[in-house]
Amino acid sequence: MARKPRTIITCAITGAIHTPTMSDALPWTCEQIAGQALAASEAGASILxxxxRNPENGAPSVDPVDFAPFLARIRQASDAVVNISTGGSLSLSIQDRIRPAMTFSPEMCSMNMGSMNFSFHPLAARYSEWKFDWEKTYVENSEASIFRNTFRDIREAATSLAPHGTKFxxxxxxxSHLYNLKFCMDTGLFKAPVFIQFVLGILGGIGADVENLVFMKRTADKLFGDDYRWSxxxxxxxQIPMATTASQMGGHVRVGLEDSLFITRGKLAESNAQQVTKIRRIVEELGNEIASPDEAREILGLKG
Ligand code: KMH
Ligand code: ZN
Structure with missing residues (x-):
């Protein structure tokens, strides 16, 4: 019998944009990050x-000291693929942002492919309830919303991390970020096959709708042919509607409280695992199987 298509679920546990005041579910202490990551892995996430975050106040942290305790717990209790952010937070230099990945040499890390304004959408449900002052944060103080990823930054991150064999x-x-990636590949900075995360719905980037996803996919097909995997x-x-569509188009999916605090429109999620459980059920009911961590390693060609 033919095997069902495999869908890799990545779970992004806490990120740097949401604040613990927005949802009690957002993990920020080492214990909470480890606990939610392990529960997400149990629920079916093969990549974490x-x-x-700073364990004193929940602010984003790139200090390896704040990663070490939860990485040790995750690596000891799960075989999920560890993927460490190099996005850090908006105000940091690329040297600071890559420090955690340089320290822990994970199987995967993020690689952001262009500079942009970066904000969660302030008109989205519940932002008024959170009293998020968009004018003050991102218009009056516009520099605070610039996510800087120049070609020099990308080259610095890529060449520093190359000896680690970490998959991006x-x-x-x-x-435009797909064209940036293609340019970097043509100059030899990145080798095929690459793993692309299409990020939809950040204010400053492309909107989250099916036409845009198809446009991203068609453009990637044109630029990379068979030389890429995508999520x-x-x-x-x-989050969940677009992940559902992606899984039916042959892509992989990413959920997690970093990207969305919701389980459905207007309703906060209780945990990362709740979002993983939901997308897993949908993926399986629609005819795919979820990939185990080792299957994810094989599909993406990780160092293991
Ligand atoms: N927060 C996501 C929209 C990173 O960590 O490098 C993008 C992200 C960036 O995950
Ligand atoms: Zn991230």
């Missing part, structure tokens, strides 16, 4: 995309 999750937030993450309440 990880940021750290190329985060592409718009069509989708959509910010906010579009």
């Amino acid at each position: 995309h990880l940021h750290a 999750e190329h985060e592409c937030y718009d069509i 989708v993450l959509a910010a906010g309440a579009s």
Whole structure:
């Protein structure tokens, strides 16, 4: 009997954009990050995309000291693929952002493929309830929303991490980032096959709808042919609908509280594992199987 198609579920556990005041479910202490990551892995996530937070106040942290305890617990209790962010947070230099990946040499890490304005959508459900002052944060103080990923930054991250054999999750937030990736491949910075995360619905990037996803996929097909694997993450309440569509188009999926605090429109998720459980059920009911960590390693060609 033919095997069902395999879908890799990545879970992005906490990120750097949401704040613990927005949802009690957002993990920020080492114990919470480890506990939620392990529960997400149990629920079916084969890749864990990880940021750290300052255990005193929940602020984003790129200090390896804040990663070490939860990485040790995760690696000891799960065989999930560890993927460490190099996005850090918006104000940091690329040297600071890559420090955790340089320290822990994970199987995977993120690689952001272009500079942009970066914000979660302030008109999305519940932002008014959170009293998020968009004008003050991102308009009056516009520099605070610039996510800087120049070609020099990308080269610095890529060449520093190359000796580690870490596979990149190329985060592409718009069509132009696919062209940036193609340019970098043509110059020899990245080798095929690449793993692309189509990121939809960040304010400053492409919107989260099916036409845009098809446009991203068609453009990637044109640029990379068979030389790429892909996944989708959509910010906010579009997360599960767009992941569902991606899985039916042959892509992999990313969920997690980094990208969306919701389980359905307007309703907060209780945990990362709840989002993983939901997308797993949908993926399986629609005819695919989820990939185990070792299957994910094989599909993506990880160092293991
Ligand atoms: N927060 C996501 C939209 C990174 O960690 O490098 C993008 C992200 C960036 O995951
Ligand atoms: Zn991230």
